[in-house]
Amino acid sequence: MSSDYREWAPSPELAEHVRCLWGSRVAGARHSQRVIPDGCVDLLWADGGLRVVGPDTRWRDVDASPGSRMVAVRLRPGAARLLLGDIAPHELQDTTTDLAQLWGSSADRLLDEASTGPVGPALERALCERLPRFGEVDPLVHALVAEFDAGAASLAELDLGITDRQLRRRVVAAVGYGPKALHRVLRLQRTLRMETRGGLAELAVAAGFADQAHLSREVRSLTGRTPSAYLPLENRNASVA
Structure with missing residues (x-):
């Protein structure tokens, strides 16, 4: 089993908030990946859904089916508010949460856009729209x-x-x-x-x-x-x- 994984830099508008974008695709048999803490939260598109991951305090194993694809935006430590808004990051510690629970109908619009076009740019546009309200970093x-x-x-x-x-x-x-x-x-x-x-x-x-x-x-x-x-x-x- 194997997984093709790569990272790339965010757009300049998000450089202060986003550490990287990343993507992976599972080739061959079912793949299990150990994820270890990094101080970040991620906005993840996978299996036709959008989720918020983290912040993690310990390792966890993530299983992915053959052919599955993931694309995500990884926010820098301390920049979680851009993704979470007024939700306190500690409330999502060591969890994976459906984005719709946090963003409501905005998550549905983003899911439609990500499902019909390039995923990474769609995720970045959604976060850029939130910069005026949630872009302040301590x-x-x-x-x-x-x-x-x-x-x-x-x-x-x-x-x-x-x-x-x-x-x-x-x-x-x-x-x-x-x-x-x-x-x-x-x-x-x-x-x-x-x-x-x-x-x-x-x-x-x-x-x-x-x-x-x-x-x-x-x-x-x-x-x-x-x-x-x-x-x-x-x-x-x-x-x-």
């Missing part, structure tokens, strides 16, 4: 995500100028879970993108973990698998804690 959360993506080892090393309670309230409102959970998720994603020719111990230090055992625990907790399932080939011969 600048503090935006800056926090940038710090985590750049490799901030912990919240403690950041001087954000607000109390822990205020920070948690704003991050939950924008992302769907708190800053500590967001840090764990984005650190995992950054680790999986890193390239190193050393073993897991070296990678753990470079990625900001306490040690190799800490890295292994975090990968298992968030993905349900050992680091060897995800890390570059050079690291797979290293022992796993």
